[in-house]
Amino acid sequence: MARAEPPAARSVWTAAPPGQPQARVRLLGDAIVFACPGMRNTTQRHAATLLCSTDGQALQARCQGHTVQAPALLIAPMACKTVDALDRSLLLIDLEPGHPHYRHFQALAAPGVQALHGAPCAALQDLGRAFAAGRLQGQAVDAQVREAVAATARQLPQPAPLDPRVRRLMCLLDEDPGAELERLAPLLGLSAHHASRLFHQGLGLPLRRYALSIKIRAAASFMGSGLALTQIAQAAGFVDSAHFAKVWAQNYGAAPSRFFDTANTHIDQTDQPDWLLWYLAQRDRDLPPPAPGAQTPWVHRRRTPRTPRLRTAAP
Numbered sequence: 001m002a003r004a005e006p007p008a009a010r011s012v013w014t015a016a017p018p019g020q021p022q023a024r025v026r027l028l029g030d031a032i033v034f035a036c037p038g039m040r041n042t043t044q045r046h047a048a049t050l051l052c053s054t055d056g057q058a059l060q061a062r063c064q065g066h067t068v069q070a071p072a073l074l075i076a077p078m079a080c081k082t083v084d085a086l087d088r089s090l091l092l093i094d095l096e097p098g099h100p101h102y103r104h105f106q107a108l109a110a111p112g113v114q115a116l117h118g119a120p121c122a123a124l125q126d127l128g129r130a131f132a133a134g135r136l137q138g139q140a141v142d143a144q145v146r147e148a149v150a151a152t153a154r155q156l157p158q159p160a161p162l163d164p165r166v167r168r169l170m171c172l173l174d175e176d177p178g179a180e181l182e183r184l185a186p187l188l189g190l191s192a193h194h195a196s197r198l199f200h201q202g203l204g205l206p207l208r209r210y211a212l213s214i215k216i217r218a219a220a221s222f223m224g225s226g227l228a229l230t231q232i233a234q235a236a237g238f239v240d241s242a243h244f245a246k247v248w249a250q251n252y253g254a255a256p257s258r259f260f261d262t263a264n265t266h267i268d269q270t271d272q273p274d275w276l277l278w279y280l281a282q283r284d285r286d287l288p289p290p291a292p293g294a295q296t297p298w299v300h301r302r303r304t305p306r307t308p309r310l311r312t313a314a315p
Helices: 102-107 118-132 138-153 164-175 181-188 192-203 207-220 229-236 241-252 256-260 275-286 298-302
Strands: 023-027 031-036 039-043 048-053 059-063 066-070 072-075 081-085 090-095 113-115 265-267
Touching: 023 118, 023 138, 031 118, 031 138, 039 241, 048 059, 048 081, 048 102, 048 118, 048 138, 059 072, 066 072, 066 113, 072 118, 090 118, 090 138, 118 138, 164 181, 164 192, 164 207, 181 192, 192 207, 207 229, 207 241, 229 241, 229 256, 241 256, 256 265
Parallel strands: 023 265
Antiparallel strands: 023 031, 031 090, 039 081, 048 072, 048 090, 059 066, 059 081, 072 113
């Protein structure tokens, strides 16, 4: 049964100490690392989330009528939850659908939020404290995040192998998230209905929600670029900036201006490769080389490292 959409809710953020950024962000290609002094909001997003308080105090998450309290929480993709963590210094790690451990979190029991204990919890807290204080930067963040996520995934059930046809659909949507399923399904020898059902069963995410996650990931890659939100929305493939703002707020609990404003958010770009190009390189490691003359993946066509290639309006 599909999880309910979150109700409209006002997001409340804990103020940062004077002279400190409201939040710190690091983009890992298939994950986002985010630290802030605290928040309360209601969200529902495609990502699987590891959430912890860096001071060891308990967080509270309400989901499907249940409340879970613990210093560290695991949250399944598409779980509609209200996180109450005001005045709790937080670390969030969001895993994108292409992350190798994403599907481990689909197995979380109802209500889709689970407490995390032991060594993985302690590792996340240490990581969060160092990252929030700016002591841990660059590829050292990347390495510690991947180690912490892998240690957490080892405590969860191992998912079944992903059907190659689902993997192929993911790749096709990466190249063109606006492609109609009626056009893609025959490439796999499936009907549109069968392809949609197979995708949802395999990835645990509706196919159209996956396509939307690609646009969100594309938009996030412009953090720190200094571009206007209207430019970012257009470059990422959203209908307009209003649609972008609505989708972003549903996923992250506040308007994109709060995250993209470099006066409030410090973007750690130390030793960072191009985020989307890195993701595609990782994704394609186990795939055969593209055929000669194959189209460049969508995100390559739609952006360069700093300036998006914007579409012009039709005459």
